[in-house]
Structures are given as structure tokens and as C-alpha cells.
Amino acid sequence: MGGGVSFRKLSIRDVPIDRKVILVRTDYNVPLNSDGTIRDDFRIKASLPTLRFALKRGCTVVIISHLGRPKGHQPELxxxxxxxxxGDLLSVNVTFVDDCRGDRVKSAVRKSRPGEVLLLENLRFHEGEEANSLDFAKSIVEATGARYLVQDGFGAVHRAHASTSAITNYVPSVAGLLVKKEYLHLTKAIEKPKRPLVAVIGGAKVADKIGILERFIDQADSIIVGGALANTILAAQGVDVGASRIEENQADTVNSILEAVRAKVGPNSVDKFLVLPHDLAVAKSINETAKRRVVRLGEIETDDLALDIGDETITDMIQTIKRAGTVVWNGTLGYAEIEAFAHSSARLALALASQESTISVIGGGDTADFVMKWSNNDRSLFSHVSTGGGASLELLSGKTLPGIESLLNAPK
Structure with missing residues (x-):
């Protein structure tokens, strides 16, 4: 899996956890239906290998996580x-404790036996979690009596919060199997890829994507850009995109991106390296009944909204994908929440799922949500589907992840 990329932190496999109480920080920030039921358990399933590993070694497993962005104690979260x-997925009884520190937690852990699982209440019900409070972190460790923290919440490791950063001051902290797997897959895709490496970058905000664009300009063989991000780049180049969503005042940023591309491939190959739409799917409004209309650049009307890339661009994109050795996809390419404007994202997902020889790495967040829904939750169609949105984006951008940086180093 690493393929020349190393993970310089200790993992759960490297420490003597047998029959000990361990804390496992997972990312159970799962989408919920209006009635409070779980809509997608992808992240829960992703945590199972680490939990099963610990249970086989007779650990008492105490799980901590967050869910949503509560303001204080919100029962619906x-x-x-x-x-x-x-409990259903593990086929064991999971004891829920309605706090994450204090006497109720102490009592529940004291009553537990090796091989049992406890899940503590939402960390973010306490403001100390997001404040990276040392006192809050210490109170969790004291209440549980944990001998190790296993960091397996990849979707949270880009945040310096109490359960990802401060807590490592009070208990030896190592990586879980998911965190190590995510790190190796994503790092290898950009540092040691099977070439050609094609990056597909969508989404909305230039500010969010500038880091990943700069990194891929350096590392990739081609970059395909879609979504509102493409609208902004086109508009900054003087293309009329009608009433489409764009970020204002991005001309300098876009020019620096284009200058970096020119410096890499020369002025005559910019369009081959940085592939922007040459036709767009537009509509007059954003709703389920909006009619998809494909127009070329220069034909966009003043009240048109560009909501997807056009059919010719999609066809060209697929040809580029077919020649790729590795594809890293971060950000949907259109307004994928509406079927009429999910054509490009769906065609890309189909192309990746159909090419067994291509290594396909799907960034987390909206992109992962889309491909999981499109594939009916069949992750096996892709080489790697990340559980972390912001975490995968920051890792691919070359940034340090506090929740990994704070773990114990592996021997050199």
C-alpha cells in the first residue's frame, strides 16, 4: 500500500494493547435523516478494522467522536x-454513555470487561473540544483510565482539537489502521503515483483549492478543472459566464496559477495541462425542474447559470482519464445534487469504476458522498475513497495534519 511512501508514526500494531483500556478517536460525523436515523454509515464501517483488531486483543474499547456542530448540548446530535x-456492524453490544467525562464514564468503564465496547457522548457538546482545552482532554483520560489513545478519526485530524491534539499530552497516542491507510494512499497518489497522474479538481472556492492546485501543478501530468471553480477561472480570464456563481476579485490568484503552469509546460501547452471547460451546461435557475442546456463559451446568456461542464468537455475529459495511470479526484464537477447537472461527475465515476488498471483516489467530503451514492456504496469500484473532506484536501495540499503530527514517532 505504501509503495515507497513511509508513515513515520507508531500505529496500534506497534504497541502492547492486549487486555488494556484504550481510547479510540473515530470520526462518526455521519449524515442523519430528519427523524434522527443514520443516512450513510460509510464512516462507521471504515472504523471497523481498528475496532476488531483491538477486540481480538481483549481490549476494553472506549470510543470518542463528534457529530455535527452543536451549540452546547443538542439531543438531536x-x-x-x-x-x-x-453494535449491529460489530455484532457486539455497544454500551452508550451519555457523557464523555466525569463519574458516569468512570462507572461505565469500571463495570466493563475486556472485549467490550463503550461509545461516549458527542465531544462537541463541550466547548473544550474545539478549544483544544488541556483540561477537557485530561478529564477524558482520567475518566476512562485509558492506557493508549488510538487516533482513527481521519476526518478530524486536520483540526487541532482536544481529542486530536491536547489529549496526546496525557496518554501515549498512536495511529489507527484507517488513519495510516488514508495517509499512505493519499500521499502515494501525489508523491509516488503510477503515471500519468491526472488531478480532477472541482468544488466552488478558489481559496479552498489554491493549495491543492499549486501542489498538482508541480506533481501532476494534467489537471482537469470543473465546478464553480472553473467558472471563477474562466471569468478571471475575461470569459462571460453570465449569472454563474463565481468568486470576485480572483484575477491575481488565477494569474499566478496560470503563470505557474506556463513555467512548467511552456506557453503553448497551458490548455493541454490545465484543462478548462470549452462548453458548459447551463440553466436559468437551480432546481429539480431546471432544463439542462449545453452551450459553448461565448454563447452564454446574461441570465444563464453554468451548473455543469458540457458534453464535449466531458468526452475530452474521459479520454484523458482513460490514458491515466492515477487519478486523484477532489470536488464534484457540477451541481451534482441535481441529476441533470451531475452528468460530468457521473461520467467520471463510471470511467474510473470501469478502468481496473487505473489507480483512482477519491477525496472525501462531497466527492466521496457523491461516488458512494452513485455506486450504491460499493467502495470496491475505486482504489481508495477517503473518509476525510478537509483532511484529505489539506494532506494533498502538502499541509501538516495536527492530529497525525501529535502522535508518537516510529523509531528511525
Whole structure:
């Protein structure tokens, strides 16, 4: 899996956890239906290898996680439904504790036996979590009596929060199997890829994507750009994109991107390296009944909204993908929430799923949500589907992830 890329931190396999109480920080920030049931358990399933590894070694497993962005204690964001679903998936009873520190937690851990699982209440019900509070972190460790923290919440490791950073001051902290797997897959895709390496970058904000664009200009053989990000780049180049969503005042940023591309491939190959749409799918409004209309650049009307890349661009994109050795996809290419404007994202997903020889790495967040829905939750169609949105984006951009940086180093 590493293929020349190393993970310089200790993992759960490297420490003597047998029959000990361990804390496992997972990312159970799962989408919920209006009735509070879990809509997608992808992240819960992703945590199972680490949990099973610990249970086979007779550990008492105490799980901590967050869910949503609560303001104080919000019952609708309780992790209780996750405990029930996790128990079904693990085929063990999962004891839910309605706090993450204090006497109730102490009592529950004291009553537990080796091979049992406890899930504590939403960390973010306490403001100390996001404040990276040392006192809050210490209180979790003291209440659980944990001998190790296993960091397996990849979707949270880009945040310096109490459960990813401060807590490592009070308990030896190592990586879980998921965190190590995510790190190796994503790092290899950009540092040691099977070539040609094609990056597909969508989404909305230039500011969010500038880091990953700069890194891929350096590392990739081709970059395909879609989504509102493409609208902004086109507009900054003087293309009329009608009423489409764009970020204003991005001309300097776009020019620096183009200058970096010119410096790499020369002025005559910019369009081959940085592939922008040459036709767009537009509509007059954003709703389920909006009619998809494909127009070439220069034919966009003043009240048109560009909501997807056009059919010719999609066809060209697929040809580029077919020649790729590795494809890294971060950000949907159109307004994928509406089927009429999900054509490009769906065609890309189909192309990647159909090419067994191509290594396909799907960034987390909206992109992962889309491909999982498109594939009916069949992750096996792709080489790697990340569980982390912001974490995968920051790792691919070359940034340090606090929740990994704070773990124990592996011997050199």
C-alpha cells in the first residue's frame, strides 16, 4: 500500500494493547435523516478494522467522536443512534454513555470487561473540544483510565482539537489502521503515483483549492478543472459566464496559477495541462425542474447559470482519464445534487469504476458522498475513497495534519 511512501508514526500494531483500556478517536460525523436515523454509515464501517483488531486483543474499547456542530448540548446530535448501528456492524453490544467525562464514564468503564465496547457522548457538546482545552482532554483520560489513545478519526485530524491534539499530552497516542491507510494512499497518489497522474479538481472556492492546485501543478501530468471553480477561472480570464456563481476579485490568484503552469509546460501547452471547460451546461435557475442546456463559451446568456461542464468537455475529459495511470479526484464537477447537472461527475465515476488498471483516489467530503451514492456504496469500484473532506484536501495540499503530527514517532 505504501509503495515507497513511509508513515513515520507508531500505529496500534506497534504497541502492547492486549487486555488494556484504550481510547479510540473515530470520526462518526455521519449524515442523519430528519427523524434522527443514520443516512450513510460509510464512516462507521471504515472504523471497523481498528475496532476488531483491538477486540481480538481483549481490549476494553472506549470510543470518542463528534457529530455535527452543536451549540452546547443538542439531543438531536447525540451519538446514541451511532452506538446502535455500530453494535449491529460489530455484532457486539455497544454500551452508550451519555457523557464523555466525569463519574458516569468512570462507572461505565469500571463495570466493563475486556472485549467490550463503550461509545461516549458527542465531544462537541463541550466547548473544550474545539478549544483544544488541556483540561477537557485530561478529564477524558482520567475518566476512562485509558492506557493508549488510538487516533482513527481521519476526518478530524486536520483540526487541532482536544481529542486530536491536547489529549496526546496525557496518554501515549498512536495511529489507527484507517488513519495510516488514508495517509499512505493519499500521499502515494501525489508523491509516488503510477503515471500519468491526472488531478480532477472541482468544488466552488478558489481559496479552498489554491493549495491543492499549486501542489498538482508541480506533481501532476494534467489537471482537469470543473465546478464553480472553473467558472471563477474562466471569468478571471475575461470569459462571460453570465449569472454563474463565481468568486470576485480572483484575477491575481488565477494569474499566478496560470503563470505557474506556463513555467512548467511552456506557453503553448497551458490548455493541454490545465484543462478548462470549452462548453458548459447551463440553466436559468437551480432546481429539480431546471432544463439542462449545453452551450459553448461565448454563447452564454446574461441570465444563464453554468451548473455543469458540457458534453464535449466531458468526452475530452474521459479520454484523458482513460490514458491515466492515477487519478486523484477532489470536488464534484457540477451541481451534482441535481441529476441533470451531475452528468460530468457521473461520467467520471463510471470511467474510473470501469478502468481496473487505473489507480483512482477519491477525496472525501462531497466527492466521496457523491461516488458512494452513485455506486450504491460499493467502495470496491475505486482504489481508495477517503473518509476525510478537509483532511484529505489539506494532506494533498502538502499541509501538516495536527492530529497525525501529535502522535508518537516510529523509531528511525
Amino acid at each position: 447525540s451519538l446514541a443512534p451511532v452506538a446502535e448501528r455500530l
